[in-house]
Amino acid sequence: MLAKRIIPCLDVRDGRVVKGTRFVNLVDAGDPVEAAARYDSEGADELIFLDITASSDRRDIVTRMVRSVADRISIPFTVGGGLRTLEDIQAILRAGADKISLNTSAVENPGFISEASRYFGSQCIVVAIDARRALPWNPDAPRWEVTTHGGRVSRSREAVEWAVAAAREGAGEILLTSMDRDGTKDGYDNILNARVAGMVDIPVIASGGCGSLEHIADAFTEGNASAALAASIFHFGQHTISECKRFLHELGIPVRLT
Amino acid sequence: MTPITETVIVDYGMGNLRSVEKALEHAGGRPLISGDPERVRNADRLILPGVGAFGDAMKNLKQKGLDGALRQAVRGGTPLLGLCLGLQLLFTRSEEFGSHEGLDLIPGSVLRINEPGLRVPHVGWNQVEGSRPNPLLEGIAEGSYFYFVHSFYVQPDDPADVLRWTSYGFRFCSIACREKVWGAQFHPEKSQEAGKRLLRNFLTIL
Numbered sequence: 001m002l003a004k005r006i007i008p009c010l011d012v013r014d015g016r017v018v019k020g021t022r023f024v025n026l027v028d029a030g031d032p033v034e035a036a037a038r039y040d041s042e043g044a045d046e047l048i049f050l051d052i053t054a055s056s057d058r059r060d061i062v063t064r065m066v067r068s069v070a071d072r073i074s075i076p077f078t079v080g081g082g083l084r085t086l087e088d089i090q091a092i093l094r095a096g097a098d099k100i101s102l103n104t105s106a107v108e109n110p111g112f113i114s115e116a117s118r119y120f121g122s123q124c125i126v127v128a129i130d131a132r133r134a135l136p137w138n139p140d141a142p143r144w145e146v147t148t149h150g151g152r153v154s155r156s157r158e159a160v161e162w163a164v165a166a167a168r169e170g171a172g173e174i175l176l177t178s179m180d181r182d183g184t185k186d187g188y189d190n191i192l193n194a195r196v197a198g199m200v201d202i203p204v205i206a207s208g209g210c211g212s213l214e215h216i217a218d219a220f221t222e223g224n225a226s227a228a229l230a231a232s233i234f235h236f237g238q239h240t241i242s243e244c245k246r247f248l249h250e251l252g253i254p255v256r257l258t
Numbered sequence: 259m260t261p262i263t264e265t266v267i268v269d270y271g272m273g274n275l276r277s278v279e280k281a282l283e284h285a286g287g288r289p290l291i292s293g294d295p296e297r298v299r300n301a302d303r304l305i306l307p308g309v310g311a312f313g314d315a316m317k318n319l320k321q322k323g324l325d326g327a328l329r330q331a332v333r334g335g336t337p338l339l340g341l342c343l344g345l346q347l348l349f350t351r352s353e354e355f356g357s358h359e360g361l362d363l364i365p366g367s368v369l370r371i372n373e374p375g376l377r378v379p380h381v382g383w384n385q386v387e388g389s390r391p392n393p394l395l396e397g398i399a400e401g402s403y404f405y406f407v408h409s410f411y412v413q414p415d416d417p418a419d420v421l422r423w424t425s426y427g428f429r430f431c432s433i434a435c436r437e438k439v440w441g442a443q444f445h446p447e448k449s450q451e452a453g454k455r456l457l458r459n460f461l462t463i464l
Binding site: 001002003004005040045070071074075076093094095096097098118120121122123124172173201202203226227256258 | 274276277280281284309310311376377378379380381382383384385403405407408409425426445447448449450451453454
């Protein structure tokens, strides 16, 4: 049986893991390669690195990190952040990443998704969507706006519609982050997750707001997600991956126990 | 004890060869990445990795003269292991974006996952079913998890070529084997201990 995936997410800036609230107030959370190796040995199913390095030699910095991570772990990992060309993607995949994620470049040019998936295969193209509840919020007709640049830029696009379009363009998975919940530890936006999971036939990774193991269970049972991404609860030692897996297993949620 | 023999990872310009190379080194092998047909013909054992599209992959193999080299090596008894797209390439034909001919080392077809209600690609950790003994699976328990990411699956013409099954709404062949040709739909190089064991087993097959 296909297991639900637990995916620690590492936000990386200048070669260090950072964690903030809604992408601001960043605090240092360690060395990405060491963190990756620890998560691998604890039984994480995959890892995602989102790079927010701003410097001009970012490609070298990121490629070096990807190579070191690839040498240390034996689970798949995804790298995202600032990838705009097929050459950018090629460099990351060649360095040893299994998948890449596109965000701003896909919003600005949806055709880039199909170009990338035709060239590298859908299975390695993840489209990341940062969604925020559109105001006024109407629970009977919920809408989410797509944002980019860590939530600072609003796009004139509805997030569920964008997920459907991205899937049609050839995305292999949707990484769906609630910008309302990111860093809050209030739980995932499972209305959003369930809505998108119901509209696309590719896997949805729930992201943003995880503060407890119960939240992860809810992402699967209420949000209908295929995978749950979390950062703080793992980075700062609140829970280990194995604790998380045992908790889900006892609830009858299929997970890979190691 | 693993014999120190050279394993050629066939390079035809598709996919992440580095992780396969690294996994083989960890398993005690001496991997060599090469796209040279001569190297392929003379290899002690062969790994055909790959991600991407079937049609492009076959085109690349043919352009480099690797299709003939692979068939020749297999006829000469060289053990061959296909991984993911590499498994699919071993088959006779594929319906991926049109119809394509494969290496035809295992008779059968490559089909799109097309069951109502199933998310495609099939992504994540899934289990292998079946208990038919085979040196490739020595020490790997039924129900072991491996990492999958694929939209197509293989269907051998002869059920005897199915070594393991996997369930994802329906049952598909996740490990195929015909004489000294093996293929796995999953990525052993991304599947932690079970994957390492499978690669180590392959390195000891004579």
